[in-house]
Amino acid sequence: MKAVKLTTLYLTIVLVSIFNSLSAQQPNPPGQVENSEDAINQAYLFAHMTHEDYGKLYYSVSLDGLHWYALNDRKRVFDEYHGHPDICKGHDGRYYIAGNRGDNSPDINFWVSDDLVTWEKYSTYTPDLKSTPDYSYALQRIGAPKVYFDQGLKQYIVTWHTPHMEGTKEDAERYWASQRTLYVLSNDLKIFSEYPTRLFDWDMGTIDVFIRKIGENYYAVLKDETYPTLYWTTGKTIRIAKAPSILGPYSEPGPSISPNFREAPMLIPSPDNTVWYLYYEQYPGISYGLSIADNMNGPWYQASGYTFHRTWDKYGLPSSVRHGCMMTISKEEYNTLVDHFGIVK
DSSP, rough: OOOHHHHHHHHHHHHHHHHHHHHHOOOTTTOOOSSGGGGOOOOEEEEEEHHHHHHHHEEEEEESSOOOOOBBOOOOSBOOSSSOEEEEEEETSOOEEEEOOOOOOEEEEEEEEEESOOOEEEEEEEOOOOGSSTTTOOOOOEEEEEEEEEETEEEEEEEEEEEESSSSSSHHHHHHTEEEEEEESSSSSBBSSSSSESSSSSSEEEEEEEEEEETEEEEEEEEEEEOOBBTTTTSEEEOOOOOOOOTTTOOOOOOSSSOSSEEEEEEOTTTTTOOOOEEEEETTEEEEEEEEETTTTTTEEEEOOOOOTTTTTOOOOOOEEEEEEEEEEHHHHHHHHHHHOOBBO
16 A cells, blocks of 8 residues: 555656646746836837738837737738838937838838827938949849938938849849849938948848947848858858948858848847847748847847747747838837727737
């Protein structure tokens, strides 16, 4: 009888141990705060398109940079907009968003907002691509224009990608491999540089480039647009180049931060401002990945997500979201957006 009790006790301990190991919560991503009032970065906005409504403007928000919720009952927040959403806070404290009507359109359009709720048309810029030095053979394509305002320089840099080779039935990929990143400068997004200029002096396909000044350096986060092979393993991944000034010269891009076939990177600081969260899309609209580092030079590691196991997934986004931009906002701005549009949880 005593042996049976000991055996039962042993089995109970084993079963409890197995249950605990299966349900154990793995460490959460760094950079979080225990009390929301201690957060340096109190809230976040994700301005994006959707898989079903490509190129239009939708909003999702987050309080921790990890868990995101759709606004406006998953409907558009501004019907006039078209493009790959990219927003910055500008020279006058207002928000500016860049877009285009399509890659074949000759124009880059800008809208302005005081509160991220109501947008109005601000300006239109039509770059003369044939005037770019050493790139007069560029095709008339303007892909995913992005805008960044450098507070120290009091200057905007607008970037986009432009190819110089048409795709063919035998080699459709050469169109993408021929993409090069161009830029213009502006003080007010009304008057621009005389002509577009290539941003990088290395000869490699790049798209979805955005620039951030962090510390004393500038970082260009980009998609390596070469097709991946055994001899170019970084193809179709997210990489980072570094420079001492906004126009470079930029270093050769570093190692891959994402797996292959990822694009549209987005960068935000953690709530406690000690860690970087770098999101990227597994296209076309399959899922999002998240890589984390405590400085822009790495090393980076990938957080667990899209496993659909509650204890494994460390971040989550609304279904069907496609690329755009993520940015920090104040708690007051978050409340304004939620109050105006409503939140889907």
